Structure formats: C-alpha cells, structure tokens
Amino acid sequence: MPRPTLLHGLAACLLVLAPNAHAQSPAAVDFTPLDRELRAFKQDTALPTGTAVILLKDGKVAFEGYYGNADLARQRPVDRQTLFYIASATKPMFALDVLLATHESRMPADPSLQAMFPGLVFPDLDAGRVHLRELLVHTSGIANPGLGWATAFSGVHDAGSLRALVAQSRPDPDAPFGRFDYSNLGYNIASAWMDRADGRPWQDSMHARVFAPLGMRHTTARASEAEARGWTVALPYSAGTTAPSTPLYLRKTDATMHAAGGVLSTAPDLARFLLAQLAAARGAPAGLPTEVLRASQVRQATTEDRYLDFARDGYAWGWYTGSYKGQSMRHHFGSFAGFHAHLSFMPEAGLGLVVLNNEDVLSARLTAAIADAAYGLALGEADAPTAIAGRFASLRQDAGRLREAVDQQRAKLAARPWRLGLPRAAYAGRYRHPLLGTLEVRLRDDASLAIDWGVLHAVASAYDEAERMRVEFVPGSGQVVAFEVAADRPTALTFDGLRFTRVD
Structure with a gap:
C-alpha cells in the first residue's frame, strides 16, 4: 500500500470542507460587551500590557480592537502596526509553505x-x-x-x-x-x-510563497528585519514575575527565530492569512492555490486532548482540528516568554479570530475569554453578553490573586537549602558541548552563581538534591543543572540530558 503524500487527502478535503449555501449576511453584530470588558480588564489589573483582536465574519472584519501597551514604560499603545511574536502559531505558515513547495514540484x-x-x-x-x-x-x-x-x-x-x-x-x-x-x-x-x-533559507521561502502573495507586508521571520525597518515590536512581559511591569530579558534574535516558532506579525496581517484559509474552505479565490490551502486543513493525525476551552481531536498541516461551540474549528496557539498568540477559524461558519498578547501568564485565559465572547456574539448566542460579564469578572478575581501566588512560589524556591558540596567559586568555569557551544558559570559579586549560554542568561537558585541547582533560562520555566564532581572539582554539568564538559 503506497504511503500518503503531503497532499494526500485532498479528495477528502473537498468533501469535508465543501462550501455551504450562502445566506444573506445578517445584521451587524454588536461587540460592545467584549470591547467594554477588555478595556475594564486592562484598567483593573493595573498591568496594561497589549492585546490586539480581530474577528472575521463572511470575508470581512467584523470587529477590530487594540488595548494596552506595546511598551509600558513609554506608554506606547498597541495599534494596527504593532508586531507581536507569535511563537508556535508559525507552524501553519511553515507547513503551508512546504505544501506549496511540493505543489510547485520544487521539492x-x-x-x-x-x-x-x-x-x-x-x-x-x-x-x-x-x-x-x-x-x-x-x-x-x-x-x-x-x-x-x-x-x-x-x-x-x-x-x-x-x-x-x-x-x-x-x-x-x-x-x-x-x-x-x-x-x-x-x-x-x-x-x-x-x-x-529549496535553495534558499526557509525565511525567504515563506516570505515569497506565503507572506507576499497574501499582502502580509508587516510580517517577517527575521527579528533583524523588523528592527531595520523601524517597526514597533511589542516588548515581552509576564504577570508571573516579581516585576511584572519590567520587560523580560529574553528577546528573539535571528538565531532563535525558527520554523516551529519564528514569526513577527501584526493582527491585520494575520487576519489576511485567516481570510485566505476561510476563502479556500468555501472554494473561493484565496490568493494562493485553493487546493493546497484546503488540503492543509485536513486532519492527518488523531488525538484526544483539550487546551482550556478548546477540544482537539487531531492535527492537520500546522492546525489543530476539533469543535468549538458546535462548529468545526482549526486553530493554533503560540506561547513563549512574554507572548501569547491565538489563530483560529471555523470553515463552515465563515468565522476567524486573531488575538495577540505581549504577556504570558494572564493572557492564555484572557484569550480564551475573548474567544468565548467574540465567537459567542458572532454566532448569536442569546446569553453571550451575560456570559461575557461573568467570565471577565472571574478572570479579574484570579488576576488579583496571582500576585500573592507568585510571591508564595518565589518564597518557596528561595527557602530551599543549597546542596552544593564545594564552595560556589569552585563551580565557576566554562563547560563545553561539542555541538551546542560553551556554557559559562560565573560567581557574581553577591556570591550567587550565574550561567550564560548564547543569548540565554540565568541566576541560579538552590535545588534540594546534592550537586544540583535550579536556573530559569526561560523566565518562569525552571531547569535543573546537575554537576559531576571528581577530586573536589566539578568536571561536567548536565541539564535536560545534555552534557557539557568543563574546559578550564
């Protein structure tokens, strides 16, 4: 039996996503309840980081709103030109690029x-x-x-x-x-x-095959391009840190913009990407080969999972598949230190949603509440305004308790006893992996240990096992570093199964 190729399942796609009869467009939907709650949430949480929202309905923008700031210190508000890092929401773009390349017989x-x-x-x-x-x-x-x-x-x-x-x-x-x-x-x-x-970097390929044809003129897979063009890129924040109004240290560079999570974009540009998906699902011209777009939406793997409100029964080419509010949905989200992104669309209902945030703890649940509200209103749910108010009230309460939870967690980590068997100065040095470069452990003036590796930096804290310490290369995500000691000298360190040998 032959293996399925990348475009296998196109016939199934034509059946599953066949266009429905088009009724007359309904009267304009009133999105005031969502707009009001979003503005209140930014004010009440005293952390007005940015959120951009676009809801698409029947090929048009039905709702568009920008809230909070791309830069808190400068009070630079989010607007249509603000770029956000979208993390894993990159995947449907890269997968589509691969499908297009094979469709063109380039690969x-x-x-x-x-x-x-x-x-x-x-x-x-x-x-x-x-x-x-x-x-x-x-x-x-x-x-x-x-x-x-x-x-x-x-x-x-x-x-x-x-x-x-x-x-x-x-x-x-x-x-x-x-x-x-x-x-x-x-x-x-x-x-x-x-x-x-393909004879060119994947970043150039994706620009040529996806971004440019769809008119995504403020989208890039290179951090350096955004800087060179003077585009405003939202700074990363986290309500889970001890200083939530201070941007996180970890920023994306060209070297860390990767095919699984390497795009900076605006809400309007991402809406163009979703408009193409929706158009193709209904058999309409989409700016890209319709058959490839439709094939990209076909489930290829099965799973039984959910993320917050979103049921997942499978995975297509960069899209999770599942149902939401009784409608078939394709979606992909992206999370990274300081960012949370949401792309979703309902092929049969003709609805699509973009939500972008430059905060990583509150924003996952905030985005779920936004999706509940936006889709609920667009689908005409009778109790949507009441449900929206209740959900945002609950979210504000949880946000109010977050500060206490963060302080408690940090205090718990700080209370751990150090279990290093030698003076801390003994662990300072350079440790090398043959393929992953050199990691440097430094003794700081305050007697703490810091680690530098490429663009990563962390100050270590104690861990409750011998010859181990905890670091947060990625803010809010801890890793355990284990030292190997021989003859009263650390000779190597290991984390996540990766071993670095001491070289000085």
Missing part, C-alpha cells in the same frame, strides 16, 4: 528522513521509516532536545552543527512512531532540510 513530495539528509548517519534511528509528513504532523516518534535548545533558545548553531544535531535524533520512548506527540522538533528538522532542498 520531493514526502521524502524519508534519510533521503532528506543523504550521507548522514543516524546511529540511533531508522531514518528510512520517518518521512516529512510525520515530522510536520508530530507523529515521527523521535526526540532531540539539543536541536530544540539550539534553535529556539540559545541561538548557538550554524548549518554544520544543525546537520550534526539532526543526526542525534533518537526514538522517543514516551511517544512511539505513529502516535501524535506535539513538539517543535519535526519543524526544526524540516527547515534544516528545506534550506538546502
């Missing part, structure tokens, strides 16, 4: 991992079994933490090290081949291949 339709990297030895993996399709729909059954850290976080990589890191892929004991297990890995591997197969 093989569904090569195996071994065929993608001829001559590369995979010592721990049957690379002939895994194909491009499995990489993009999260069923490859492989793991590779080093590649993920290099591309998304440290930025310490080049073409050669990425290729060598790809070869370190191994079977994932917790997610065997064929089982859906969401991660960035497949997209990172696919982009390393695509750079060579």
Whole structure:
C-alpha cells in the first residue's frame, strides 16, 4: 500500500470542507460587551500590557480592537502596526509553505528522513521509516532536545552543527512512531532540510510563497528585519514575575527565530492569512492555490486532548482540528516568554479570530475569554453578553490573586537549602558541548552563581538534591543543572540530558 503524500487527502478535503449555501449576511453584530470588558480588564489589573483582536465574519472584519501597551514604560499603545511574536502559531505558515513547495514540484513530495539528509548517519534511528509528513504532523516518534535548545533558545548553531544535531535524533520512548506527540522538533528538522532542498533559507521561502502573495507586508521571520525597518515590536512581559511591569530579558534574535516558532506579525496581517484559509474552505479565490490551502486543513493525525476551552481531536498541516461551540474549528496557539498568540477559524461558519498578547501568564485565559465572547456574539448566542460579564469578572478575581501566588512560589524556591558540596567559586568555569557551544558559570559579586549560554542568561537558585541547582533560562520555566564532581572539582554539568564538559 503506497504511503500518503503531503497532499494526500485532498479528495477528502473537498468533501469535508465543501462550501455551504450562502445566506444573506445578517445584521451587524454588536461587540460592545467584549470591547467594554477588555478595556475594564486592562484598567483593573493595573498591568496594561497589549492585546490586539480581530474577528472575521463572511470575508470581512467584523470587529477590530487594540488595548494596552506595546511598551509600558513609554506608554506606547498597541495599534494596527504593532508586531507581536507569535511563537508556535508559525507552524501553519511553515507547513503551508512546504505544501506549496511540493505543489510547485520544487521539492520531493514526502521524502524519508534519510533521503532528506543523504550521507548522514543516524546511529540511533531508522531514518528510512520517518518521512516529512510525520515530522510536520508530530507523529515521527523521535526526540532531540539539543536541536530544540539550539534553535529556539540559545541561538548557538550554524548549518554544520544543525546537520550534526539532526543526526542525534533518537526514538522517543514516551511517544512511539505513529502516535501524535506535539513538539517543535519535526519543524526544526524540516527547515534544516528545506534550506538546502529549496535553495534558499526557509525565511525567504515563506516570505515569497506565503507572506507576499497574501499582502502580509508587516510580517517577517527575521527579528533583524523588523528592527531595520523601524517597526514597533511589542516588548515581552509576564504577570508571573516579581516585576511584572519590567520587560523580560529574553528577546528573539535571528538565531532563535525558527520554523516551529519564528514569526513577527501584526493582527491585520494575520487576519489576511485567516481570510485566505476561510476563502479556500468555501472554494473561493484565496490568493494562493485553493487546493493546497484546503488540503492543509485536513486532519492527518488523531488525538484526544483539550487546551482550556478548546477540544482537539487531531492535527492537520500546522492546525489543530476539533469543535468549538458546535462548529468545526482549526486553530493554533503560540506561547513563549512574554507572548501569547491565538489563530483560529471555523470553515463552515465563515468565522476567524486573531488575538495577540505581549504577556504570558494572564493572557492564555484572557484569550480564551475573548474567544468565548467574540465567537459567542458572532454566532448569536442569546446569553453571550451575560456570559461575557461573568467570565471577565472571574478572570479579574484570579488576576488579583496571582500576585500573592507568585510571591508564595518565589518564597518557596528561595527557602530551599543549597546542596552544593564545594564552595560556589569552585563551580565557576566554562563547560563545553561539542555541538551546542560553551556554557559559562560565573560567581557574581553577591556570591550567587550565574550561567550564560548564547543569548540565554540565568541566576541560579538552590535545588534540594546534592550537586544540583535550579536556573530559569526561560523566565518562569525552571531547569535543573546537575554537576559531576571528581577530586573536589566539578568536571561536567548536565541539564535536560545534555552534557557539557568543563574546559578550564
């Protein structure tokens, strides 16, 4: 039986997403309840970070609103020109780019991992079994933490090290081949291949095939382009820190803008992307090949999961599939330090939603409340205004309790006793990984230990096991660093299964 290719399932797509009969457009929907609650929420939480919202209905913008600030210190408000980092909401764009490239016959339709990297030895993996399709729909059954850290976080990589890191892929004991297990890995591997197969960096490919044809003129996969053009990029904040009004230190660079999470965009540009998806679903001209867009929306893997309000029964080409408010929905969200993004659309109902935030703790639930309100009003739910008021009231209460919870958690971490067996100065030094670069441990003037690795920086805190300490390379997300000690000298350190050997 032949393997399904990237565009396999197009016939099913034409059935599943066949256009419905178009009724006359209903009267304009009153979105005042949503607008009012959003403005009150920004004021009441005393953390007016930014939120951008666009709801699409029947091919038009039905609601558009901008709230809070891209830069709190300068009180620079969010507007139509503000770029947000959208993190994993990049995936439907990259997957679409791959489908378009294969549609144009610029690249093989569904090569195996071994065929993608001829001559590369995979010592721990049957690379002939895994194909491009499995990489993009999260069923490859492989793991590779080093590649993920290099591309998304440290930025310490080049073409050669990425290729060598790809070869370190191994079977994932917790997610065997064929089982859906969401991660960035497949997209990172696919982009390393695509750079060579398509004859240009994936960032240029995505601009040429997706952004430019759809008129996404304020969208880029390079942080340096946004800076060079003088575009306003929202700063990252987090209500989960001890200083929520201070931007987080971790910023995206070109080296950490990756195919699984590497786009800066505005709400209007992302609305254009959704308009193309909605148009194609109804068989209308979409600015890109309709058959490819429609095929990209077809479920390829199954799962039983949910994220907050959003049920998930499968995964298409960069889109989760499921139902919401009784309607078929495609969606993908993105979360990273200081940002939360939401892209969703209902093919049969003709509705789509963009929500962008430059805050990462309150914003997940805030966005769920926005989606509940926007879709509820657009679908004509009779109790929508009352439900909106109640949900936002509950959200404000939770936001009020968050400060106390953060302080308690930080106090708990600070109370841990140090279990390092040597004076802290003994641990200072440089530790090297053959493919991931050098990690430096420094003793600071206040006697604390700090770690620097590429664009990452963290000040360590205690951990309650011997020869270990805790760091937050990514604000709000802790990792345990374990030292190896021999003859009263640290000789190596390990975190997330990655071993760095001391070199001085």
